[in-house]
Structures are given as C-alpha cells and as structure tokens.
Amino acid sequence: MKKAIQSLKKELQKKANKERAEILKKFFKTGKGEYGEGDVFLGIPVPDQRKIAKEFKDFSLSDLQKIMTKKTLNHEEIEEELAKERTLFSKKRTILSNERTLLSYIRTSFTVFLFGIALIKFFEFNRTILYIGFIVIAFGCGVLIIGFISSVKRNRKIKKL
Numbered sequence: 368m369k370k371a372i373q374s375l376k377k378e379l380q381k382k383a384n385k386e387r388a389e390i391l392k393k394f395f396k397t398g399k400g401e402y403g404e405g406d407v408f409l410g411i412p413v414p415d416q417r418k419i420a421k422e423f424k425d426f427s428l429s430d431l432q433k434i435m436t437k438k439t440l441n442h443e444e445i446e447e448e449l450a451k452e453r454t455l456f457s458k459k460r461t462i463l464s465n466e467r468t469l470l471s472y473i474r475t476s477f478t479v480f481l482f483g484i485a486l487i488k489f490f491e492f493n494r495t496i497l498y499i500g501f502i503v504i505a506f507g508c509g510v511l512i513i514g515f516i517s518s519v520k521r522n523r524k525i526k527k528l
Contacts, residue, residue, distance in 0.1 A: 371423070371426070375419070375423050375426070378419055378422070378423075379409060379411065379419065382409070382411045382412075382415045382419065383409040383410055383411060384409075384410035384411065384412075385410060386410065387408075387410030387411075387412070388408040388409055388410030389410075390410075391408040391410060392406075392408055395408070424453075458525065458528060461525055461528075462522075462525055465518060465521045465522060465525065468514075468517075468518065468521075469514055469515070469518040471514075472510060472511065472513070472514020472515070472517075472518070473511065473514060475510055475514075476507045476508065476510040476511035476514065477507070477511075478507075479503060479504075479506055479507035479510060480503075480504055480507030480508065480511075481507075482503055482507075483500045483501065483502075483503030483504035483505075483506070483507060484500070484504065485500075486499060486500030486503060487500035487501070487504075
C-alpha cells in the first residue's frame with residue numbers, strides 16, 4: 368500500500384499546475400480572513416482529477432487522509448470522485464442482493480409447496496393432515512406472492528437512488 372500511496376503522490380505532483388493554483392487561490396479567496404482561508408490548491412484540472420480518482424479508486428478514505436489534508440480542495444474533489452465510483456458499485460451490489468432475495472423467496476415457496484403436496488400424497492386417508500397439506504400449499508403460494516411484491520417495491524426504491 369505504501370508504494371500505491373507514493374505513486375498517487377507522484378501523480379498528483381506531476382499533474383499540479385502552479386499558475387492555475389494561484390488563479391484558484393484568488394478565485395476561492397484563500398487569503399487571511401477570507402472564507403477560503405487555509406485551502407490549498409494544486410491546480411489540477413477536473414478531467415485529470417477524475418482520471419486519477421479512477422486509477423486509485425481502491426483507496427480507502429483513511430488511506431487518502433494519510434496523503435491529503437482536509438483543506439485541500441483538489442483532494443476533496445478526488446475523494447468525491449472515489450465516493451461516486453463506490454456509490455455506483457454499491458447500487459449494483461444492492462440490485463444483485465435484491466435478486467438473490469427474490470430467488471430465496473422462490474426457493475422457499477417451492478419447498479413449502481412441495482412439502483404440502485407430500486403431505487397430501489402420503490396421508491391421503493387422514494382428512495386432518497390432508498387439510499393441513501392444502502393449507503401448507505396455500506402458504507407456499509402466499510410466500511411466493513409476498514416475495515414478488517416485496518421485490519418490486521425494493522426495485523422501485525433502488526431505481527430512485
């Protein structure tokens with residue numbers, strides 16, 4: 368990890384632009400008593416920041432904090448790009464998780480349904496167990512319906528994110 372941190376530092380230093388950094392310092396009012404006092408700029412253009420963020424997207428925030436101070440605007444933007452990348456992947460993981468949950472509902476409902484059929488077939492002369500078998504089959508169907516409904520609701524919530 369130490370080598371990766373060093374390569375990120377080198378990449379940031381390589382892309383730094385002192386003239387642009389001076390312009391940004393004036394624009395964001397980083398002088399004493401101004402609202403951006405203490406902010407540090409490297410002068411790295413946003414497209415380059417995005418490329419760097421994608422290249423080093425596996426860094427955790429604690430790794431980035433070892434390299435950067437919170438007052439450095441360019442570093443915050445790089446952290447933001449990393450967060451966007453992670454958010455995209457987390458949404459994909461959430462969709463896959465929802466699909467697995469639906470498959471679990473389907474598997475459970477079929478298991479319960481088949482158990483109900485087994486009760487009916489093995490105990491067809493016992494009326495009480497026969498009725499229990501029909502109730503178990505209905506319960507299996509109910510689990511399937513509940514699974515589909517909850518999956519659709521979760522999909523709608525995920526799409527809104």
